[in-house]
């Protein structure tokens with residue numbers, strides 16, 4: 356055994372390594388990034404599985420699927436919205452008879468600390484009818500990885516392990532196993548199990564449906580789904596899940612004092628899916644009302660209404676005992692339990708209202724200069740036309756901070772790669788000057804296909820690729836291809852050579868770059884401007900590495 360202090364993400368990573376994973380793939384996205392970073396770092400220093408960043412979550416999932424088909428254990432990591440990108444292979448893989456264990460770790464971001472949505476991955480697991488594990492702490496995150504691989508192989512299904520921001524990014528002590536598992540088998544899956552031709556897919560779908568009863572039986576027997584009954588308490592029973600359990604436990608001493616040891620409600624902790632129906636029914640038999648304390652959307656609460664229709668009053672996020680949006684915390688759970696608000700030191704001091712401090716680009720960031728050029732061009736164009744004739748769509752990355760003052764340069768941020776399609780849509784709708792702003796990594800992730808569409812329809816748009824040579828926002832992971840290849844890709848898609856402009860995003864070239872933007876904006880076809888300058892943080896890390904390499 357080994358004692359370590361790890362982030363939740365690192366515990367997942369080490370759990371996968373110790374479970375004998377052979378291939379690990381992912382796309383960076385907060386709060387999941389540290390999982391693959393930890394594995395890549397471990398491999399660099401002491402060897403281990405193949406660990407690679409991929410162009411996007413879909414290609415990462417597909418690569419992991421290939422490892423599984425070859426008979427070895429595979430891990431794929433992403434943030435919650437990344438699963439939207441990987442949804443096609445994910446959903447279809449649930450119909451394949453998984454060979455080597457396949458675990459997809461998805462980190463949800465309730466409260467949207469660094470995300471554009473609050474979606475809850477449990478709905479995807481339910482949609483695909485696959486098991487999902489939900490650790491409450493770092494130790495469980497570590498241990499559940501091995502269990503998830505075993506369940507994946509036993510029932511030949513992909514398994515999701517759901518993390519959330521607070522668990523991914525907090526550190527705790529964990530104990531690891533002594534003997535990591537070695538994965539040496541190389542034995543392909545059967546083609547009939549992996550070719551989703553309609554006739555075969557129908558059979559596989561029937562198999563998947565047949566597995567559901569077994570999976571529910573497993574979930575009923577799974578010792579992590581713990582049920583503690585108190586038939587004496589007839590008014591209330593509680594279900595906890597994920598971090599909801601931690602917040603309940605934080606209030607347990609006060610709650611016990613309030614209820615008395617013998618007056619505590621029956622409680623079921625749900626550690627994963629499918630839901631343990633027998634345990635839920637046993638709980639429902641004890642009390643009139645069930646309070647559900649779960650992190651994320653009211654998934655279990657919603658399921659209960661179908662599983663035990665009309666039998667109990669189900670309370671939680673739909674009924675207002677807990678907030679419908681955002682993360683839970685000890686205080687919100689405390690209020691749901693009917694405990695008085697806890698006094699803190701802040702109640703006895705008066706704290707002046709502090710001014711808001713919205714996030715900003717780093718001082719000297721190349722995006723600032725690019726946006727300054729774009730803002731000048733937009734102003735000139737609108738003045739010339741005598742009305743608002745410009746649209747500036749943008750994308751996900753550091754450059755999304757161009758939305759806030761003082762730049763206020765962009766008008767939309769929807770999802771990875773959307774800027775190009777949206778600029779094209781706005782141009783088709785009638786806006787004369789449509790600009791799509793996208794980073795180099797986001798362009799490779801899912802911008803290329805939007806550009807293909809625009810080229811095919813010859814829609815007058817100007818795409819601005821902000822090339823800072825790194826995936827900056829998530830901590831400077833490498834882009835999949837070097838900047839030098841962007842030009843070839845853009846030309847290969849069909850953008851005309853004279854309308855591909857490559858400029859330096861330097862402060863002394865702001866006026867020159869404004870002129871380039873104005874020239875290309877007038878072109879009534881697809882133009883691309885690549886604005887190049889290395890991210891400051893990436894430059895700092897590069898120089899540090901070079902200094903170490905040079906001794």
Ligand code: SF4
Nearest residue numbers: 717720753827890891
């Ligand atoms: S990390 Fe790099 S790209 Fe992001 S704001 Fe800072 S300098 Fe700009």
